[in-house]
Amino acid sequence: MNANFLQTPIDYLKGVGPNRADLLKKELGIHTFQDLLNLFPNRYLDRTQYYKIGQLQQTNAEIQVIGKITHLKMVQQQRGKRLVATFTDETGSMELVWFRGHKWIKENLKINVPYVIFGKTNWFNGTFSMPHPDMELLEAHEKSIRSAMQPVYPSTEKLSNSGITNRVIGSLMQQVFLEAKKGFSESLSKPLLEQLKLLSKNDALFNIHFPKSQSLLARAQYRLKFEELFYIQLQLIRKNLLHKTKIKGYPFPVVGDHFNNFYNHHLPFELTDAQKRVIKEIRQDLGSHAQMNRLLQGDVGSGKTIVALLSMFIALDNGFQACLMAPTEILSVQHYNNIIELCNSLNTSVELLTGSTKTSKRKEIHEKLKNGSLDILIGTHALLEDSVAFKNLGLAIIDEQHRFGVAQRSKLWHKNEYPPHVLIMTATPIPRTLAMSVYGDLDISIIDELPPGRKDIKTVHRFDANRLKVFRFLKEEISKGRQVYIVYPLIQESEAMDYKDLMDGYESIVREFPLPRYQVSIVHGQMKPADKEYEMQRFVKGETQIMVATTVIEVGVDVPNASVMVIESAERFGLSQLHQLRGRVGRGAAQSYCILMSGHKLSADARTRLETMVRTNDGFEISEVDLKLRGPGDLMGTQQSGVLNLRIADIVKDSEILKIARTYALQVLKEDPNLEQPQHLPIKQTFAQLSKYKNIWNYIS
Ligand code: ADP
Ligand code: MG
Numbered sequence: 154m155n156a157n158f159l160q161t162p163i164d165y166l167k168g169v170g171p172n173r174a175d176l177l178k179k180e181l182g183i184h185t186f187q188d189l190l191n192l193f194p195n196r197y198l199d200r201t202q203y204y205k206i207g208q209l210q211q212t213n214a215e216i217q218v219i220g221k222i223t224h225l226k227m228v229q230q231q232r233g234k235r236l237v238a239t240f241t242d243e244t245g246s247m248e249l250v251w252f253r254g255h256k257w258i259k260e261n262l263k264i265n266v267p268y269v270i271f272g273k274t275n276w277f278n279g280t281f282s283m284p285h286p287d288m289e290l291l292e293a294h295e296k297s298i299r300s301a302m303q304p305v306y307p308s309t310e311k312l313s314n315s316g317i318t319n320r321v322i323g324s325l326m327q328q329v330f331l332e333a334k335k336g337f338s339e340s341l342s343k344p345l346l347e348q349l350k351l352l353s354k355n356d357a358l359f360n361i362h363f364p365k366s367q368s369l370l371a372r373a374q375y376r377l378k379f380e381e382l383f384y385i386q387l388q389l390i391r392k393n394l395l396h397k398t399k400i401k402g403y404p405f406p407v408v409g410d411h412f413n414n415f416y417n418h419h420l421p422f423e424l425t426d427a428q429k430r431v432i433k434e435i436r437q438d439l440g441s442h443a444q445m446n447r448l449l450q451g452d453v454g455s456g457k458t459i460v461a462l463l464s465m466f467i468a469l470d471n472g473f474q475a476c477l478m479a480p481t482e483i484l485s486v487q488h489y490n491n492i493i494e495l496c497n498s499l500n501t502s503v504e505l506l507t508g509s510t511k512t513s514k515r516k517e518i519h520e521k522l523k524n525g526s527l528d529i530l531i532g533t534h535a536l537l538e539d540s541v542a543f544k545n546l547g548l549a550i551i552d553e554q555h556r557f558g559v560a561q562r563s564k565l566w567h568k569n570e571y572p573p574h575v576l577i578m579t580a581t582p583i584p585r586t587l588a589m590s591v592y593g594d595l596d597i598s599i600i601d602e603l604p605p606g607r608k609d610i611k612t613v614h615r616f617d618a619n620r621l622k623v624f625r626f627l628k629e630e631i632s633k634g635r636q637v638y639i640v641y642p643l644i645q646e647s648e649a650m651d652y653k654d655l656m657d658g659y660e661s662i663v664r665e666f667p668l669p670r671y672q673v674s675i676v677h678g679q680m681k682p683a684d685k686e687y688e689m690q691r692f693v694k695g696e697t698q699i700m701v702a703t704t705v706i707e708v709g710v711d712v713p714n715a716s717v718m719v720i721e722s723a724e725r726f727g728l729s730q731l732h733q734l735r736g737r738v739g740r741g742a743a744q745s746y747c748i749l750m751s752g753h754k755l756s757a758d759a760r761t762r763l764e765t766m767v768r769t770n771d772g773f774e775i776s777e778v779d780l781k782l783r784g785p786g787d788l789m790g791t792q793q794s795g796v797l798n799l800r801i802a803d804i805v806k807d808s809e810i811l812k813i814a815r816t817y818a819l820q821v822l823k824e825d826p827n828l829e830q831p832q833h834l835p836i837k838q839t840f841a842q843l844s845k846y847k848n849i850w851n852y853i854s
Pocket of ligand 1: 423424425452453456457458459580604605
């Protein structure tokens with residue numbers, strides 16, 4: 154079967170006139186035979202089982218029964234009439250009910266002739282009844298070639314109102330199969346089919362639409378899901394490989410004084426194995442002639458900063474400059490302070506550039522950047538301003554990529570003759586399967602190990618009614634010299650209310666923790682930056698014991714002495730936000746705590762979120778739960794939702810298949826990067842088709 158057949162406009166299918174063609178296009182996006190074939194059923198009705206009336210349970214499930222109609226009567230009711238048939242088998246009897254179409258039914262129904270009926274049953278007045286059953290004479294039923302599992306296709310109200318029912322879609326589908334006499338060409342290679350014991354394309358398509366059995370249906374679904382994910386992975390991996398051959402980067406062959414001196418004499422601690430592994434991965438990238446494009450994932454506190462610094466040293470060792478960009482001023486300042494401290498006794502020049510850098514300082518930085526006397530520049534979006542020109546930027550590190558658009562990233566690239574190597578760091582763990590799908594064209598490094606000696610943060614969930622106990626606990630901790638965060642939600646839609654809650658909360662805290670024994674800081678978005686900074690600093694210096702805040706502290710603040718995080722109305726926060734907030738404590742030596750406060754009324758999802766937080770500190774595990782609760786679209790934002798718009802596979806439920814598909818896609822491209830070997834011909838052809846008919850395959854810019 155050639156591709157032309159599949160691309161035949163749907164108008165040419167027998168049974169599809171201009172009206173139907175129009176509706177199919179508008180309502181289901183079906184333009185071609187192929188589109189119709191790819192309309193996969195949402196679910197299947199099980200018609201393998203026949204029930205006896207005596208066995209029926211009050212489950213409301215769809216069931217199938219063989220029996221005869223013994224009586225037919227019209228029953229007058231408040232509005233209109235209903236037609237009621239008594240339907241009997243050897244074990245008992247039930248009722249069939251019609252509210253419409255009485256005339257046709259009365260004229261066509263046969264009394265005392267065996268029928269197969271199918272539908273949902275209701276239990277009413279001591280009898281089972283089935284409204285508007287699907288009926289077929291037993292004799293015809295036995296003769297027709299039918300699938301055991303009856304597909305139910307996606308539909309819309311407009312379609313069913315225009316008579317394009319499920320049955321009609323089914324018969325159109327049958328028509329396509331009839332016309333495709335020789336069947337459909339295979340789209341996977343023989344070795345793949347054999348190794349994975351996959352159904353052929355023909356069998357898979359047939360059984361997805363007309364399943365012969367449960368097990369064939371399962372295999373058909375598996376094969377089609379695999380195929381869908383395989384081609385996405387193939388596309389992403391190929392893009393990554395092409396990128397590596399096409400986009401040259403400055404090779405950094407030297408690991409020299411900057412790196413070695415620091416590594417051998419100034420490392421403040423032994424690196425974890427995960428940190429060492431990641432640095433090795435980065436070194437390999439930087440040593441090659443391709444531009445590095447790497448995503449570094451590591452939970453809060455996993456030690457990404459030192460990895461960033463060591464990578465920057467490699468750039469310096471090769472005569473290049475490096476920059477580190479963070480999403481907020483607070484974060485940039487913190488990075489700057491950390492790195493200045495680490496570089497304390499070295500002669501590395503490091504500067505900070507943010508929106509609040511003074512003009513004179515700014516000029517100085519611009520000058521030093523241009524003449525190459527500045528090694529490392531740290532800052533916010535200010536780094537992207539046109540006036541910022543590096544002499545030779547070799548490595549750009551971007552922290553918390555979620556907050557930067559891709560466009561901004563590419564802007565950084567074009568500051569230079571050749572693109573610098575790019576390392577993106579994120580503390581928001583992305584489930585591996587999602588990362589594979591969305592960032593499949595980036596290389597990914599993961600720090601999955603916390604520095605040694607770090608104690609797990611103890612997390613508890615407390616109801617508002619237990620507030621006094623919580624206060625008592627806070628006092629104990631403060632008396633040990635510790636500090637406490639109390640965080641309130643601030644959601645845009647309910648901003649006014651939330652500010653009121655925050656202020657009420659602050660007042661009650663001040664009452665409970667009075668001067669002069671206690672000092673309480675407050676920080677929120679409506680304060681002037683200078684006041685905010687002043688309050689922050691008081692807390693950082695340990696002058697205040699309690700910091701009442703909105704989520705502005707989510708990113709960045711680093712106060713190792715703070716050991717308790719209280720999150721008010723915790724049920725209103727998302728999982729990743731809760732996890733980020735909790736990451737503000739547990740940075741020092743003391744045992745740290747996170748207390749999630751909530752009301753008694755909790756939705757099922759909120760309960761799951763709180764339970765997950767109490768159960769685990771593992772960011773990846775939390776992100777998996779988040780993915781299940783919110784779905785991939787919400788998790789990644791609309792930006793990448795195209796990638797997640799799959800026809801049959803589900804990134805959450807089919808993560809195992811995704812892993813297998815990725816492994817095999819990698820294997821195929823490793824063996825045969827240009828798909829030139831004869832056994833890969835089907836893959837090459839399908840791949841070419843996919844790139845030609847751009848639909849969902851074209852999601853990443
Ligand atoms: P991240 O940016 O990944 O959240 P940081 O780089 O800020 O984490 O590191 C968190 C803390 O852990 C810092 O105080 C840092 O000095 C410390 N740290 C990092 N790596 C190690 C290590 N291997 N051993 C001990 N402490 C470490
Ligand atoms: Mg960090």
